[in-house]
Amino acid sequence: MWVRVKLFGGLREGRFTVKDIETCRTATVNDIVEKLGIESQEVGVTMINSRHCSMGCTLNNGDQVAIFPMIGGG
Amino acid sequence: MSDRIFRVNMTDLSTRTEDIPDRWAGLGGRGLTSHVVAEEVPPVCHPLGPDNRLVFAPGLLSGTAAANSGRLSCGAKSPLTGTIKESNAGGMAAQMLARLGCRALIIEGKPEGDTWYCLHFSREGIEIREETELAGKGNFAVVETVAERLGKHLGVITIGQAGEMLLLAANISVKDPEGKLRSHGRGGLGAVMGSKRLKFIAIDASGCSVDLAxxxxxxxxxxxxxxxxxxxxxxxxxxKYGTNILVNIVNEAGALPTRNFQSGQFEDHEKISGETMHDMIRERGGRVKHNCHPGCVIQCSQVFNDRKGKYLTSGFEYESIWAMGADCCVADLDLIAEADHVMDDIGIDTIETSVAFGVAMEAGGLEFGDGKGMLRILKEDVAKGTPLGRIIGCGAGHTGRAFGVTRVPVVKNQAIPAYDPRSVxxxxxxxxxxxxxxxxxxxxxxxxxxxxxxxxxxxxxxxxxxxxxxxxxxxxxxxxxxxxxxxxxxxxxxxxxxxxxxxxxxxxxxxxxxxxxxxxxxxxxxxxxxxxxxxxxxxxxxxxxxxxxxxxxxxxxxxxxxxxxxxxxxxxxxx
Incomplete structure (x- = not known):
């Protein structure tokens, strides 16, 4: 199946901004993070289809996964 | 130097100092400004009348070597909301006031006539002077002129034309270490300072320091x-990215108020994002990191240059960029930066004013996305105090009432900032x-x-x-x-x-x-x-x-x- 992965902040460096990635049907957010060579402690927030999710969440075909580093502001 | 309360009475143009009463002993910053206002300002008074008081208070740790301790609180009854108000800002003034032994500076009363005044605060005390040259001038001219007159090392607290005209979105600006500005942005405190006919306060803390127990x-x-x-x-x-890194995550979460709060996502979010801004700053020789006050170790501010590499603005914050960007649908960081600079100079809150523009756009006075029109109105109407400029400059609630808009994002008449409460x-x-x-x-x-x-x-x-x-x-x-x-x-x-x-x-x-x-x-x-x-x-x-x-x-x-x-x-x- 295919998912659309969006990266933000420093996670884009050496990678990409948005990319469609082919995965197995049981793939989790964590699998995507590992596949992209991102250390888990670099990840601050993950969302599937604009909803916050845990790293263990399973993906469905056509999902949009957003991966953010630790960020702040206000 | 032991800490004192300093008072300036603008009615009879006198000054005095007092010991800190026991009940205020453990208070600094907002704790002190709010207690002074609560005790000394009649809650039903007119915020721009003689009974309101403008209180500046450095924090308990300001003036020391503590990292990030240079925030100055400013309090009064707000003319925008009618509530109590505290707004805090960086810049150099908090550290300097603390080193002068000033736990709070309380500006009282209101002079007769139309003379403008300034204060010169040094270890010798506070001197009230008449000010003619800088009346009607913007904040950057004030900072530059005070540096020429009295020296570059002085701290400055100032109002621009918006404060002089008593616009309800007027802010109070504070000089930063590089002669640029930080702002007590919200609640119209610049109008309170203007009502007291006070154009600026120059602060000289040479040779002074804070005692440690x-x-x-x-x-x-x-x-x-x-x-x-x-x-x-x-x-x-x-x-690394400043507060503007928030554009993309708030947009992704569906909480980025767009087109005067009609949607939670802005299709051009990448054009105004922190990541894009970071790349533009580097390409143009600006500075990704910058501190708003000495001793800050986070350095979330930045220096944003124009296409030719010339300084355009600094302290370029997420909420300002959101307000002009997504809320008004202006997808051009250069235009937003220029408007940010103009509002800093006029001395007006970027959030309140830009949300007011969003409301005015909904009313049809301007097309959504018309950044150049927004800039024109800022320069030709708000800065000059035309009737349109005064409506916009009095904030989103005022603009909504004037133009008959029902979708007006305010609470207690203050504009809602960059996060939609339906999605957060x-x-x-x-x-x-x-x-x-x-x-x-x-x-x-x-x-x-x-x-x-x-x-x-x-x-x-x-x-x-x-x-x-x-x-x-x-x-x-x-x-x-x-x-x-x-x-x-x-x-x-x-x-x-x-x-x-x-x-x-x-x-x-x-x-x-x-x-x-x-x-x-x-x-x-x-x-x-x-x-x-x-x-x-x-x-x-x-x-x-x-x-x-x-x-x-x-x-x-x-x-x-x-x-x-x-x-x-x-x-x-x-x-």
Whole structure:
């Protein structure tokens, strides 16, 4: 199946901004993070289809996964 | 130098100093400004009349070597909201006032006639002088002229044309280490300063320093505190991308108010994002990191240059960029930066004014996305005080009433900033219950709702939001009293060594034995004092509500609505 992965902040460096990635049907957010060579402690927030999710969440075909580093502001 | 209260009476043009009364002994920053206003300002007075008082107070740790301790609180009854108000800013003034032994500077009364005045505050005391040359001038001219007259090392607190014209969105600006500006942005405090005919305050703290009760303990605690800040990953991200890194995450969460709060996502979000801004700054030879006051180790500010590499603006914040960008649909960072600079010079709140533009665009006075039109109105109408400029310059609520708009995002007449409360419900509780009208900084639930700092509370669920907002509002009131930048809260939420070190520094500064519970108790006391003022001014729980449209208009993409009952909101005050 295919998912659309969006990266933000420093996670884009050496990678990409948005990319469609082919995965197995049981793939989790964590699998995507590992596949992209991102250390888990670099990840601050993950969302599937604009909803916050845990790293263990399973993906469905056509999902949009957003991966953010630790960020702040206000 | 022992700390004192300094008073300036603008009615008879006199000054005096007083010992700090026992009841104010443990107070600084917002804790002190709010207590002075609550005790000395009649709650029903006209905010621009002689009975209002403008209070400046550095924080308890300002003037010391404590990292990030250079925030200055400014308080009064707000002409925009009619409530009590505290707004804090960086710049150099807090450190300098603290070193002059000034725990609070209280400006009282109002002179007869149309003469403008300025204050010169040094170790010899405060001198009131007439000011003619700078009347009608912008903030940058004030800073440059004071540097020429008195020296570059002086601190400056100033109002621009907006403050002189008593516009309700007028801010008070503070000179930063490089001669640029930081702002007491919200609540129209610049109009209060203007009503007292005070154009600027020049501060010379040469040769002065703050006494420490226990310098060794202070040094140790200060080192632990700075370490907690520097090592925190959110602090590090703030230094790299600034606050504007939030555009993309708030957009992704469907909470980026767009087109005057009609949608939660902006199709051109990447054009105004922190990542894009970071690349533009590097390409144009600007500075990614910049501190708004000496001693800041987070350095979330930046210097943004134009296409030719010439300085355009600094302190270019997420909320300003959101307001002009997504809310007004202007997808051009250069135009936004230019408007930011113009508003800094005029001395007007970028959030209030830009949200007012969004409302005016909905009314049809300007097309959504017309950044050049916005810039033209700022320069030709707001700066010059034409009738249109005065309407926009008095804020979003005023603009909505003048043009018959019903979708007007304000609480207690103050514009709602950059997070839609339908999609981030915790911040809606903060907007509704804030003692100062809609304000994100006063209880920044975004940290936990969206950024996973201090845990996670689902932004779209009602569960846990009242408690989250309450805890953050109490902690923020306490932090706002220390002189600390609120961004120390990220380390405070996630590093258990951070807040104890902060309390240790306060104890080493004053020779006290406060605990963290004592400091949080101060936060509760401040909130109750502020609320009590508002109740006496005529506010009721009916004012602690969001505008009707939030309950009626679902916000894409989640199609969320604001669904808290009045009773649920009012439970905020059960503490």
């Amino acid at each position: 226990d310098p060794d303990c202070f040094r140790e605690a200060s080192r632990a505190f700075a370490k907690a800040l520097v090592e925190n990953p959110i602090s590090q991200a703030l230094g 419900k915790g911040i809606g509780i903060t907007y509704a219950t804030s003692t100062m009208g809609a304000d994100h900084t006063i209880g920044y639930t975004i940290a936990t709702n969206l950024l996973n700092s201090g845990g996670h509370v689902d932004p779209l669920s009602k569960e846990g939001q009242v408690e989250l907002s309450r805890n953050l509002q109490i902690a923020t009131a306490a932090v706002d009293s220390t002189g600390m930048c609120i961004f120390v809260a990220f380390a405070g939420l996630d590093d258990e060594k951070c807040l104890p070190a902060l309390v240790d520094m306060i104890n080493a500064r004053f020779g006290t034995a406060l605990t963290l519970d004592d400091v949080m108790g101060l936060g509760r006391r401040i909130l109750m004092t502020e609320r009590d003022f508002n109740l006496k001014a005529g506010f009721t729980s009916a004012h602690d509500r969001l505008p009707e449209f939030f309950s009626k208009e679902p916000l894409p993409p989640h199609n969320a609505i604001w669904d808290f009952t009045g009773e649920e909101i009012d439970s905020f005050w059960d503490f």
